[in-house]
Amino acid sequence: MSKLPRPELVDDENPEWTEADFKSAVRIDGLPASLQKKLRGQRGPQKAPVKVQTAIRYDADIIEAFKAGGPGWQTRINNALREWLHGRAKA
Template sequence: MDHDEWTDADFSKAKRLTQMPESFQQRIQKVRGPQKAPRKIQTTIRFDPDVLAALKATGRGWQTRVNDALREWLKQQT
């Protein structure tokens, strides 16, 4: 599928997704579908900025590695 490159005029007319009607935003934004068997619970945790930066610097999958490390720590506590 070929597309022409955007011109300055195209960029000047462009809008951010957040500036579009909400109904359009919902169609465009990727939403994760329901899991077949939900296994994880979404939560919020606060990290020091340097700790979070170091975790993210390890690349994709850092949250899974943190989860695994916490699971291992919990095993050692019993």
């Protein structure tokens, strides 16, 4: 198998880096932490944390029923639990 690049993948405007390119590369360490996180694709802190991440297991038919309603199924589960909770508080 050839180690040469496939011709259709060669891009004259963005040539493959050479060993010299790697040796002369400069690491950017002077960026603010907030920008470094964004560059790494990490989500920043919530402005007003109101949600708690947890793991919970439901029966498959429950999940299927909520997912059948399309996007937003997790929010619908949250709303259903909130309704149930408010119903119990009134009783």
